[in-house]
Amino acid sequence: MIDAEFLKNSLCTTFCSSIVVNPVPSGFAISTVFSDRSGDPLAFYVVESGYGFCLEDDGEYLARLVGSGIAIDQGQRAQLLDSILEQGGASWDRDTYEIRSGSFDQSQLGRRLTGFLSALIRARDLELLTRDVVRSTFREDAVSALEQKYGQMARFDENEPIDPNLSEFPADLVIRPLESSARTGALYFVTSNEKLNEALLLKMESEQLGRKDFSIIALIEDSEMRMLSGKKFQRAQNRSLSMPIFRGDEDAAVARIGRDLALI
Numbered sequence: 001m002i003d004a005e006f007l008k009n010s011l012c013t014t015f016c017s018s019i020v021v022n023p024v025p026s027g028f029a030i031s032t033v034f035s036d037r038s039g040d041p042l043a044f045y046v047v048e049s050g051y052g053f054c055l056e057d058d059g060e061y062l063a064r065l066v067g068s069g070i071a072i073d074q075g076q077r078a079q080l081l082d083s084i085l086e087q088g089g090a091s092w093d094r095d096t097y098e099i100r101s102g103s104f105d106q107s108q109l110g111r112r113l114t115g116f117l118s119a120l121i122r123a124r125d126l127e128l129l130t131r132d133v134v135r136s137t138f139r140e141d142a143v144s145a146l147e148q149k150y151g152q153m154a155r156f157d158e159n160e161p162i163d164p165n166l167s168e169f170p171a172d173l174v175i176r177p178l179e180s181s182a183r184t185g186a187l188y189f190v191t192s193n194e195k196l197n198e199a200l201l202l203k204m205e206s207e208q209l210g211r212k213d214f215s216i217i218a219l220i221e222d223s224e225m226r227m228l229s230g231k232k233f234q235r236a237q238n239r240s241l242s243m244p245i246f247r248g249d250e251d252a253a254v255a256r257i258g259r260d261l262a263l264i
């Protein structure tokens with residue numbers, strides 16, 4: 001039978017023996033018992049500042065997310081990341097991708113170390129978002145990117161038909177240019193065969209009606225297309241449906257939409 005004191009001592013021994021502190025030119029490097037998905041221990045630095053101390057990582061983790069095409073500066077992921085870091089008294093640098101705390105006095109060091117480490121651990125959950133949540137961020141991220149690029153050139157209407165006479169074919173996003181020389185676009189955020197079918201049906205209907213005054217675009221989430229049938233994708237492609245791919249090449253996908261609509 002164990003008692004509270006024995007358990008406390010066991011925990012202290014386990015955690016303390018697994019923490020390594022090494023002096024570095026900027027302060028101290030701390031390696032912890034916790035590890036990331038690759039098995040490497042989570043590490044960070046205690047750095048002296050003009051107002052006391054601050055904590056920071058090396059920026060590798062967030063840079064790796066961005067490099068793998070995971071948007072951390074917009075949509076639901078951005079909100080989650082900012083909330084996690086705020087609870088740990090930290091934020092991230094948009095230029096260096098470093099996670100960094102604010103300055104604090106030496107007397108707060110123990111409490112701030114715990115909070116910062118907790119934030120580093122929880123931030124790793126950004127890679128483990130469920131597929132459903134990722135789908136919701138795809139739409140948010142795409143709309144945000146389009147509004148940033150073309151917000152001064154067009155109006156954006158969500159979940160409505162491109163024309164009252166086509167009310168049975170509502171688009172996820174209708175882009176209505178402010179200049180008459182550009183084309184209106186019906187945009188579908190494709191994460192399933194059903195959504196691709198919606199875009200293709202509108203294209204076929206527009207061709208049957210001889211409507212050439214707007215464009216239909218199926219924005220595919222990512223190049224893996226795990227949720228799409230290869231045959232349905234081939235069918236849409238062979239019928240000249242515009243299908244840019246968003247994740248991993250967001251700027252180019254947004255530019256492609258702009259060219260399709262003669263916005264650029």
